[in-house]
Amino acid sequence: MTNTQPYISIRHLQKGYKIGGEAISIFDGLDLDIPNGDFVAIMGPSGSGKSTLLNMLAGIDRPDAGELRIGNSYLNQMGEGARASWRAHNMGIVFQFYNLLPMLNAAENVELPLLLKPLSAKDRRDRVRKVLDLVGLSGRERQYPSMMSGGQQQRVGIARAIVSDPGLLLCDEPTGDLDRKSADDVLQMLRFLNQELGKTIIMVTHDPEAAKYAKRVLHLDKGNFVEEKRAA
C-alpha cells in the first residue's frame, strides 16, 4: 500500500440476507474510501445497513461480493480464523452496551485483548494502568462493572478497545445508552483519540449531537450513501 491509498477501501461491495426465503439486498455495489486518521460518523434509519457495514468492517461478517480492504488486509478474502486474528491485532470495538464481562474487574476487562499478544504480565499491567489513566479511571482498576456508572463502563470499554494500540476503532452507538453529560465525555474521549493519537474512528450513531464530533458524517439509506457532508 502506498501513502496515496485510503486506509479503508470498499469497492462494489454486495451484501444481502434471506428472510423467509426472500432475498433482501442491503448493499449492491457500495463504494467507500476512508483515509487514515479520519473520524467518520455513519448515520441512517434502522435497516439502512449501518450495523451490517460495521460488522463487515470488523470482520465479524463477510460481504457476498466485492472488495473490502483495511490497511494491507483484504477482509473479503480471509477465513474466520484469520479475521479473528486480524481483529485481535488491528482494531478495537466499542459497543453500545459496553459488553464488559461482569465477573472481571475493570483492569481485567481492559487486559483481555492483550492476552492475545505475546506480552509479559508486567507489560500487560503497565499498559492497562496507562490506558485506564488515559480514560480517567485511574484508581478504579479493581472495580467491577456493576459498581460503575454507564459512562464509566463505556470508558472501560474504550480503554479495552485501545489498549492494544490498534489503528482502527469501530464504535457501535457508543453513546446510545448514556445520558447527555456522560455521552459528551465519551465523545470528547473519542475526539481526543482521533486528534491526539491519530486513531481512525468509524462510529455508527443515531444521535446528531454525537455525529458533530466526527470529521465526516455519512448518511446511509437503502444501502447507499445518499449524502455526505462535513460536520459543522
Place this chain on the structure above:
Amino acid sequence: MSNHIKQTFIMSRANLFSLPRRLAISTSMVLSVALVVAVLAGFLAMSKGFEQALEGAGSSDIAVVLGGGTNQEMGSDIPADAIRNLQAMSGDFGVTRDAAGSLIASREIIVTIGFTPEADTLPRTLALRGMDASGPLIRDGVTLSDGRLFRPSAREIVVGARIAADFPGFEIGETVRLGALDWTVVGHFASNGSAFESEIWADLETTRAAFDRQGQVQSLRLRLHDASSLSSLNVQLQNISQTRLLAVSEANLYAAQAGRTADIIQLFGWPLALLMAIGATAGALNTMMSSVADRTVEIATLRALGFSRLSACLATWFEAIALACIGAVLGILASWLGFNGWQASTVGANNASIGFQLSVTGDVMLNAGLLGLAIGALGGAIPAFAATRLPLTAALRASG
C-alpha cells in the same frame, strides 16, 4: 503457553466465574452426575467386595478334588475307594506328605442348614462344613481368633468371624441347634474377611452322623508342593477310580464362584447405571445449552475481540467436564462414605449365605468416575459446538 490454550484458559475462567448466575441448573447437573456415579460405584463395590471375599479364600497351593464331573463342591461325590487308592499310592505326584509319609489331606462335606437367628426373623441358610482334623491346617490365611478347634467325634463347632459377628448365639461355650441336634461353639476363626468366615466347621464323622450322610465325601483337599503340581495330581486321578475325578486349585474354585456372582451383580449394575447416565447426559446437554445461551454476549464479545472459535468450543466443553468432575467426586465420596465397608450377604455357590464387605477400591472409583466424566464430555460436546456457531452480531446488538 500457546495462544489457543491461553484463550481457552481465559474463556474457561470467565465461564466458571459466571457459574453463580446458573447455580440451580449447574447444581442439578452436578447432582445427577453424582447420583449416577454413586449408584454405579455401589454396584461395583458390591461386586468387588464379593470377589475379594471369595478370592481371599483360595490358595493356588491347595488342590480341591471333586468327583462326578462337577466343578462345584455341591453335587460332587468322591467314592471311598478312590480316596483309599489315592492314599495308598506311593511316589511323588505333587501332593505334600507328613512326616509319616501320609498325604496331607482333608475329606469334606458341606451341609446347608436353615437357621433362624431370633424369633420373628427370617431364616437364613448357613454352611456347615464337616472336615478331617487336618482341614483347618490346609487353609492358608486362617487363624483361630478365639477358643480352640473341634475335637474328633465331638458335636463341637468352630465358627467363622462373619457368622459370629452377624448372628447371635454363637459365643464360645454356647449351644446352637443345627438341624436336629445341639452343637457347642468351641472356637472362632478369622481369614481376612474371606468367604471362609461365612462357614461353620465341625468334625467330618460327627457331621455325617448328624445329617445322615454316612460315607459321603464331597471334596478332598490336598496340599500341593506348589501350584504347578496340580497337573501331576490330575494325571494320577485318571487311574484310581471309575468315577471321573478332577482336581482344581482352591484359588480357581473360589475365583470361578466369585466371577459368576460378580458378573450377575455387574449385569444389573452397569445397565442401570448406563440408563441413568443417558438421562444425566441429556440433563448435562440441557444445562450446557442453557450455559451457552446465558453466555451468548460474553462468548460473542470475546470472539469479537479476537478470541478463536476453538477457544469458545474448548472452554464450553471444559465447563461441562468440570461440572461432571465435581459430580463424579461427590458421587465417589458419597459411595465411599455410604458403601465402603458396608456388610452384605448373598447366597453363594453352596446355596449358603456368604457375607462380604462392599469395597470401594481404586478401580471402582476410577470406573464410576470415568462414567461421570463421560457424561460431561458427551453432554457438553453439542453445546461446545453450538458455542462456536453463535452469530457474533449478537455481541454488537446485545443489551447490557
